[in-house]
Structure formats: C-alpha cells, structure tokens
Amino acid sequence: xxxxxxxxxxxxxxxxxxxxxxxxxxxxxxxxxxxxxxxxxxxxxxxxxxxxxxxxxxxxxxxxxxxxxxxxxxxxxxxxxxxxxxxxxxxxxxxxxxxxxxxxxxxxxxxxxxxxxxxxxxxxxxxxxxxxxxxxxxxxxxxxxxxxxxxxxxxxxxxxxxxxxxxxxxxxxxxxxxxxxxxxxxxxxxxxxxxxxxxxxxxxxxxxxxxxxxxxxxxxxxxxxxxxxxxxxxxxxxxxxxxxxxxxxxxxxxxxxxxxxxxxxxxxxxxxxxxxxxxxxxxxxxxxxxxxxxxxxxxxxxxxxxxxxxxxxxxxxxxxxxxxxxxxxxxxxxxxxxxxxxxxxxxxxxxxxxxxxxxxxxxxxxxxxxxxxxxxxxxxxxxxxxxxxxxxxxxxxxxxxxxxxxxxxxxxxxxxxxxxxxxxxxxxxxxxxxxxx
Ligand SMILES: [Mn+2]
Numbered sequence: 001x002x003x004x005x006x007x008x009x010x011x012x013x014x015x016x017x018x019x020x021x022x023x024x025x026x027x028x029x030x031x032x033x034x035x036x037x038x039x040x041x042x043x044x045x046x047x048x049x050x051x052x053x054x055x056x057x058x059x060x061x062x063x064x065x066x067x068x069x070x071x072x073x074x075x076x077x078x079x080x081x082x083x084x085x086x087x088x089x090x091x092x093x094x095x096x097x098x099x100x101x102x103x104x105x106x107x108x109x110x111x112x113x114x115x116x117x118x119x120x121x122x123x124x125x126x127x128x129x130x131x132x133x134x135x136x137x138x139x140x141x142x143x144x145x146x147x148x149x150x151x152x153x154x155x156x157x158x159x160x161x162x163x164x165x166x167x168x169x170x171x172x173x174x175x176x177x178x179x180x181x182x183x184x185x186x187x188x189x190x191x192x193x194x195x196x197x198x199x200x201x202x203x204x205x206x207x208x209x210x211x212x213x214x215x216x217x218x219x220x221x222x223x224x225x226x227x228x229x230x231x232x233x234x235x236x237x238x239x240x241x242x243x244x245x246x247x248x249x250x251x252x253x254x255x256x257x258x259x260x261x262x263x264x265x266x267x268x269x270x271x272x273x274x275x276x277x278x279x280x281x282x283x284x285x286x287x288x289x290x291x292x293x294x295x296x297x298x299x300x301x302x303x304x305x306x307x308x309x310x311x312x313x314x315x316x317x318x319x320x321x322x323x324x325x326x327x328x329x330x331x332x333x334x335x336x337x338x339x340x341x342x343x344x345x346x347x348x349x350x351x352x353x354x355x356x357x358x359x360x361x362x363x364x365x366x367x368x369x370x371x372x373x374x375x376x377x378x379x380x381x382x383x384x385x386x387x388x389x390x391x392x393x394x395x396x397x398x399x400x401x402x403x404x405x406x407x408x409x410x411x412x413x414x415x416x417x418x419x420x421x422x423x424x425x426x427x428x429x430x431x432x433x434x435x436x437x
Contacts, residue, residue: 002028007072016149020127038228121162124149140177238262317391320420329379358382
C-alpha cells in the first residue's frame with residue numbers, strides 16, 4: 001500500500017499537498033492523524049466526498065511499502081505513522097520513505113530515501129510545479145484547494161517567506177479555474193462565540209517579554225478548547241495586537257499545555273523557540289505541547305528560550321551613514337544647495353563649533369526661495385529643534401521617531417558628538433533586501 005500523510009492538525013498546505021501527491025501517485029491513500037485545523041475541518045464538511053482522507057488508526061499500516069510525507073519532516077509531528085517509520089528504519093528495503101517539505105531541517109527529522117525540500121512559502125507550490133512539469137490536469141475544485149494551501153502558508157503572498165515561485169504557482173492555479181471568492185470564504189471563517197470569548201480572555205493577559213530585541217509577548221491561560229481552536233484564536237490575537245511575535249500558552253485540565261507561536265520578524269525564530277519544547281514550525285508560525293508542567297514554569301522556560309534565541313535587532317549604528325557631512329550656520333543657501341547636490345543628499349545637520357545646532361533640508365531651502373530669501377544663510381531657515389537618536393538604539397525606535405515627528409533624517413549622537421546620520425534612504429536600502437527565494 002502507498003500511503004500519503006502530513007502533520008497532525010493538518011492545515012490547508014498539508015491537505016492540498018496530500019491531494020496533489022495523490023494525483024502524482026494514483027492508487028495511493030491519504031492517511032492522516034484525523035485532527036485538522038479548524039478552517040480545514042469546516043472545508044471538509046463540504047468536500048469530504050470529493051477529497052477522501054482516512055484516519056491512520058483505521059488503516060492497516062503493516063501493509064504500507066511506500067510512505068510519502070508532506071509539509072513536515074519531524075517525527076514528533078508524525079506519531080500517527082510512527083509504526084511505519086520504525087519499520088522503514090529497521091527494514092529500509094521493504095519500506096521506502098519520500099519527503100516533500102519546505103521547513104528548515106531539524107535533528108528530529110525522519111530519514112528519507114528521497115527528499116524534495118525547498119525553502120518556498122508553501123509546500124503545495126513544489127507540488128503544483130511538479131504537476132505542471134508532468135502536464136497533469138487539475139480541475140477547478142483541485143485548483144481551489146491548492147490555492148488555499150498557498151494562500152494559507154504565505155499569508156496570501158504577504159509573509160516574508162513567500163516568493164516568486166509561490167506567486168507563479170498561484171497564477172497558474174487561477175488559470176486552471178481556482179475560485180478566489182471561495183478561497184476567501186474557506187481560508188478565514190469568522191470566529192464562533194466560544195472562540196471570540198477565548199480571544200477576549202487571551203488579549204487581557206498579554207505580557208511583553210523585556211529585552212527580546214523585538215516586541216515579543218506571551219499570553220498564558222487555562223482553557224478546555226481543542227488545539228485547532230487555540231491555533232485560530234492565537235492567529236486572530238496576533239493580527240489585532242501590535243507585537244512582532246506572540247506566544248500563547250494554553251493549559252488544559254489534563255495537565256497538557258499547548259503553545260502556539262505567531263510572528264512576523266526574522267529576529268524571532270518561532271519554529272526554533274518551539275523546537276525547545278519538542279514542537280516546531282517556521283519563522284512565522286509554530287506549535288508545541290508540554291506535559292505535566294505548571295503554567296508558570298512553561299512561561300518561565302519560554303521567556304528564557306525567547307531571550308536565548310532572538311537575534312539582536314538591527315541597530316542605528318549598523319545602518320547610519322558616517323562620517324557625516326555637516327554645514328555651518330553661516331553657510332549661504334546657494335552654497336548649501338550645490339553641496340547637497342554634489343553629495344547626493346537631501347539635507348544636512350548644522351554644526352557650530354562641534355555642537356549640533358539645527359538641521360536643514362532641501363525643502364527648507366525651497367521654502368526660503370519661494371519667500372524671496374534665497375540668498376540668506378543656513379541659520380535663517382534651519383530647524384532648531386533636532387530629533388536625534390543614539391548609535392545603539394534599535395532601528396525600530398528610530399523608525400518610530402521618524403514616523404512620529406515626520407522627519408526624514410536623524411543625526412546620531414554619541415553623547416554630544418555627532419557620529420553619523422540615519423536617513424530615509426539608509427532605511428529603505430536596508431528594508432528592500434532581496435527576496436528569500
Ligand atoms: Mn506548509
């Protein structure tokens with residue numbers, strides 16, 4: 001028997017990639033843990049007969065001679081096929097293992113005879129590319145399911161890890177009849193009353209983790225809801241809260257704690273942090289389970305893991321321009337204009353005897369020209385109130401200042417000494433780095 005499987009609490013990327021694999025391997029069965037994320041659960045209420053899946057406990061796993069695993073490689077998330085994995089380890093000639101995945105490698109990964117692993121936004125993208133390459137037709141229901149897989153894992157192409165290959169696969173699926181209106185409906189069904197209630201409780205207990213380098217928050221509470229609900233409510237909480245990353249810890253009455261992580265900055269590696277608890281995921285989302293540990297202890301361990309694993313954020317000193325070109329308060333405006341043009345700058349700090357006394361921009365000069373003051377000195381139209389930043393301030397603090405005061409450049413002061421300047425151009429150059437794949 002050929003068996004296709006994916007991770008526990010199967011999401012749209014997992015289900016879509018299983019269905020795509022079944023088209024590549026006619027006759028293979030899809031066997032899963034039986035637990036689905038809640039949006040997939042609702043989708044299957046309508047599509048169960050169109051896309052047949054089995055629970056592994058209802059299948060004769062001893063008959064499996066080919067195991068194809070998709071959207072996961074960690075054994076901890078594959079307990080429903082553990083007997084097959086064990087048999088493959090003992091007798092590799094009798095059971096072949098093939099893996100399709102897009103997650104980073106980890107020590108808990110199962111051994112595979114054949115691996116198709118690429119760092120794209122969704123594993124469904126890899127399978128859509130394979131179907132296209134083999135000229136296998138897909139109908140509009142399949143195309144819509146595959147589109148759901150790509151939309152879910154790439155945040156509709158908005159997450160940092162989504163790439164041009166995901167977009168190309170999605171474009172092709174639209175050409176095959178994928179229904180965008182239905183994608184919207186099945187991807188994010190509204191929260192039900194119980195989920196809304198849990199969301200309100202969760203938001204009330206959010207606490208920020210100090211000195212994580214980014215805005216990281218933890219919310220911990222006791223509940224009796226099921227894991228798919230916990231994942232959905234965590235996603236919604238992350239969407240409405242202002243943090244770069246959010247970890248939600250839910251302790252159930254049976255003593256088990258379920259941790260859900262959501263994030264949108266590469267300085268907080270969600271998957272690696274939850275890996276410390278035997279769970280996993282990627283940079284933007286992950287989950288883990290902890291047994292028989294008091295809630296406070298789980299939270300304390302989580303705080304330590306966050307502190308240890310978060311990368312330090314970009315600092316102003318790493319991005320600022322240095323040395324700084326400055327002008328004197330007595331510089332005539334025509335001379336300033338030609339200097340700015342020569343330097344390729346749109347403004348400059350004004351320094352008098354080594355002391356920062358103002359800042360002037362091309363816009364100030366243009367205003368002076370309009371008012372007939374084009375021949376005057378810099379001091380006549382410079383801004384006296386200068387917003388500055390320290391060299392070891394995180395970049396996001398500098399951005400917050402630029403936004404709040406609507407200024408395009410911040411002189412960088414080390415004590416009273418001007419050591420650099422951070423401009424909009426410096427920040428843009430950093431933000432627009434090349435795409436991940
Ligand atoms: Mn995935």
